[in-house]
Amino acid sequence: MLTVRPGRPLRGTVRVDGSKNAALPLLAAAAATGRTVHLANVPAIADVDAMLALLQRSGYHLARPVSDPRALVVMPASDRGPVPELSEAAHIRASYYLVPALLAASGQAMLPWPGGCRIGDRGMDQHFKVYAAFGDKVEVDDDGYRVTVAEHGPVEVMVDLPFRSRGTSVVAVLRAVISGRRLLMGNPNHSPEFTGMLAALRQIGWQIDLGTETLSVAPPVSEQEAPVAWTVPGDKIEAGTLACALAATGGAGRIEGMRGEEAAPVVGALNLLGINSSFEPAAVVVHGGGQPSGAPLRVVASLAPGGLDADFEPALMALALGLPGTHLFADSINPGRHRNLLSQLTRLGAAIEALTPTQCRLTGPQRLNGAAVEAMDIRTGSALLIAALTARGTTTVTRLDQLRRGHPDLPGKLRALGADIHEADR
Ligand SMILES: CC(=O)N[C@H]1[C@@H](OP(=O)(O)OP(=O)(O)OC[C@H]2O[C@@H](n3ccc(=O)[nH]c3=O)[C@H](O)[C@@H]2O)O[C@H](CO)[C@@H](O)[C@@H]1O
Numbered sequence: 001m002l003t004v005r006p007g008r009p010l011r012g013t014v015r016v017d018g019s020k021n022a023a024l025p026l027l028a029a030a031a032a033t034g035r036t037v038h039l040a041n042v043p044a045i046a047d048v049d050a051m052l053a054l055l056q057r058s059g060y061h062l063a064r065p066v067s068d069p070r071a072l073v074v075m076p077a078s079d080r081g082p083v084p085e086l087s088e089a090a091h092i093r094a095s096y097y098l099v100p101a102l103l104a105a106s107g108q109a110m111l112p113w114p115g116g117c118r119i120g121d122r123g124m125d126q127h128f129k130v131y132a133a134f135g136d137k138v139e140v141d142d143d144g145y146r147v148t149v150a151e152h153g154p155v156e157v158m159v160d161l162p163f164r165s166r167g168t169s170v171v172a173v174l175r176a177v178i179s180g181r182r183l184l185m186g187n188p189n190h191s192p193e194f195t196g197m198l199a200a201l202r203q204i205g206w207q208i209d210l211g212t213e214t215l216s217v218a219p220p221v222s223e224q225e226a227p228v229a230w231t232v233p234g235d236k237i238e239a240g241t242l243a244c245a246l247a248a249t250g251g252a253g254r255i256e257g258m259r260g261e262e263a264a265p266v267v268g269a270l271n272l273l274g275i276n277s278s279f280e281p282a283a284v285v286v287h288g289g290g291q292p293s294g295a296p297l298r299v300v301a302s303l304a305p306g307g308l309d310a311d312f313e314p315a316l317m318a319l320a321l322g323l324p325g326t327h328l329f330a331d332s333i334n335p336g337r338h339r340n341l342l343s344q345l346t347r348l349g350a351a352i353e354a355l356t357p358t359q360c361r362l363t364g365p366q367r368l369n370g371a372a373v374e375a376m377d378i379r380t381g382s383a384l385l386i387a388a389l390t391a392r393g394t395t396t397v398t399r400l401d402q403l404r405r406g407h408p409d410l411p412g413k414l415r416a417l418g419a420d421i422h423e424a425d426r
């Protein structure tokens, strides 16, 4: 359990860890390449630990250089082994990224339905269309799904996504990688987590062309032998969360360790609200000292290229509660997100009007009061920390397992900026 009390404005400089949502596709891609890959800046979080356990259980070899606890080496699976039983895959959403590597390692992937944040009905139908396009056999039942590799599928696979799913885009590319086939995909995802994985594959010779409407992927023209070294980018969502925490307490500070422009949507929102902020190539800076503008914030999560990553929204909602104006939030990508967020923020006394299950509106500034709340999912947890820093009295936050799925130590970073946050036994 965490206890959080309000205090003086946060100040200082802090460095983010590697991003969960960038690390998970890179780990799956490393396995899918069948090469030894050195990964740097791997965050020490529960979802990464789960992914590593799944990789090992599937026959892949892992090593952690003693000189750097955040580095990891992923080595190919020895021989085509038996199909592993992977019940832990139910704990994380991104276990589905492993399907191509499993097809490479044992010819079949047999997995329970993925878990992760409980933020609505999170389908996999588009993934199955991808496997079918490669000629694979897909079977589903109440407990999970099974994909059996097609040994002789089409030489070039064409897939048109009905919407720009990040998960489907990742698995389609990795399915092409394990088979050395060409892929042409319509309506691809454009998030930095996906384009970062594409850049990593380009580095080892894959010919990848990402346009606004289409993605083409073709195998390297020659065998590559050089050592492979990839780096997990810093966590843009952690950076956005910390920026909102600085802003919510009227503080100022600098967040380093990620590509600053990936946090541009948060910087833009802060400036609109009257909180002077900027980004640099590898930092976000909250300058502080501005006057609240009263401007209405409109935060709409979108999978469109350049659209707002849904995971930024909860922290912005917590910030907006303390600032004048009527602010609108929408996340139709994750239809259960607001249910989690609103149920907990209202425990702190927040008045948020649910316009639809995926749209809500609030008018600030509101006075919040400390209460007992639960981190129902990762981003609800981080939003609650921000809200608690501005609430009167003490807030206790439980379900820290959710926070630890995505952040090695978010409370510690807030504490380093001066927040009164402590772990306590119940
Ligand atoms: C590990 C990871 O990076 N997770 C992120 C990823 O989740 P996730 O991997 O679920 O994101 P996708 O873009 O693939 O899917 C978004 C939504 O589309 C729907 N869908 C998706 C695939 C499919 O075959 N059928 C289907 O119905 C689901 O409701 C899903 O929740 O993007 C979300 C939205 O940007 C973020 O909030 C998550 O943090």
Ligand SMILES: C=C(OP(=O)(O)O)C(=O)O
Binding pocket: 020, 021, 092, 093, 094, 115, 116, 117, 118, 119, 311, 378, 379, 406
């Ligand atoms: C929704 C999230 O994670 P996942 O997709 O892994 O459940 C998240 O990172 O906020």
